[in-house]
Amino acid sequence: MTGQKILSGCTVLVTGATGGLGSAVAKGCAREGATVVLLSRTIPKLERVYDEIVAAGGPQPAIYPLDLAGASEKDYYDLATTLERELGALHGLVHCAAELGHLVPLSNLDGELWQRLLHVNLSAPFLMTRELLPLLIKSAPATVVFVGDSAVGAGKAYWGAYGVAKIALHGYTRILADEMESFGLKVHLFTPGPMRTPIRRMAYPSENPDTLTPPETPADSLLDLMSPSSTTAR
Numbered sequence: 001m002t003g004q005k006i007l008s009g010c011t012v013l014v015t016g017a018t019g020g021l022g023s024a025v026a027k028g029c030a031r032e033g034a035t036v037v038l039l040s041r042t043i044p045k046l047e048r049v050y051d052e053i054v055a056a057g058g059p060q061p062a063i064y065p066l067d068l069a070g071a072s073e074k075d076y077y078d079l080a081t082t083l084e085r086e087l088g089a090l091h092g093l094v095h096c097a098a099e100l101g102h103l104v105p106l107s108n109l110d111g112e113l114w115q116r117l118l119h120v121n122l123s124a125p126f127l128m129t130r131e132l133l134p135l136l137i138k139s140a141p142a143t144v145v146f147v148g149d150s151a152v153g154a155g156k157a158y159w160g161a162y163g164v165a166k167i168a169l170h171g172y173t174r175i176l177a178d179e180m181e182s183f184g185l186k187v188h189l190f191t192p193g194p195m196r197t198p199i200r201r202m203a204y205p206s207e208n209p210d211t212l213t214p215p216e217t218p219a220d221s222l223l224d225l226m227s228p229s230s231t232t233a234r
């Protein structure tokens with residue numbers, strides 16, 4: 001690594017920080033000098049990523065366990081209040097958490113699963129972002145990244161509520177990006193290709209994982225978007 005670290009002095013919140021892409025992004029942000037807040041639902045996995053960042057010599061991260069399936073508006077308010085009090089700023093928010101459910105035709109999709117997947121994959125990132133916008137704007141230039149999925153396309157069979165949420169996330173990102181441009185806040189939808197992670201394994205159980213890109217490769221491209229000097233893109 002040569003030159004100045006692009007995220008020195010920055011704070012970044014990564015959701016899904018225990019997953020394939022999220023852990024690679026979190027470790028990459030720390031490698032670039034950021035204090036990273038690691039958010040997902042499983043504490044032992046969060047502690048593992050925490051330990052890896054510390055062992056690599058990164059700034060001491062923070063752990064914020066939260067189950068997005070059950071989180072309320074008050075939980076996001078509390079998250080924003082805690083980050084403001086403990087860190088004072090937020091320069092990056094990366095939404096990597098996602099739940100797939102299982103691939104089924106819409107005609108067979110259970111109503112409770114539909115609601116859960118729309119909540120975790122669409123409503124939760126909306127509510128979290130809305131509560132964190134004041135701190136992000138106060139910390140500008142700042143960046144918010146949502147993650148799309150090209151497998152879903154503009155609408156492909158069997159991707160169910162996960163697919164509907166990803167399509168809606170695309171529209172939401174465009175609207176938010178337009179609204180936030182004048183506040184110094186960059187909003188991106190980052191769409192990685194197929195990656196060797198648990199969610200991919202659930203969607204394609206018979207696929208040879210060795211044929212897939214490790215998540216560190218797209219994570220590096222996502223990190224480029226986090227640089228305070230990167231230009232707005234949608």
Ligand SMILES: NC(=O)c1ccc[n+]([C@@H]2O[C@H](COP(=O)([O-])OP(=O)(O)OC[C@H]3O[C@@H](n4cnc5c(N)ncnc54)[C@H](OP(=O)(O)O)[C@@H]3O)[C@@H](O)[C@H]2O)c1
Nearest residue numbers: 016018019020021040041042068069097098194195197199
């Ligand atoms: N893998 C691919 O091929 C691929 C392709 C295109 C797009 N994507 C997108 O890339 C992003 C990252 O996916 P990935 O491949 O890294 O998936 P992954 O390895 O399965 O990670 C999913 C992450 O989401 C967290 N999560 C799931 N449900 C949660 C909940 N209810 N509350 C809090 N956290 C929750 C998990 O936390 P726990 O560990 O605590 O369960 C985990 O950290 C997703 O948006 C996905 O849609 C993936």
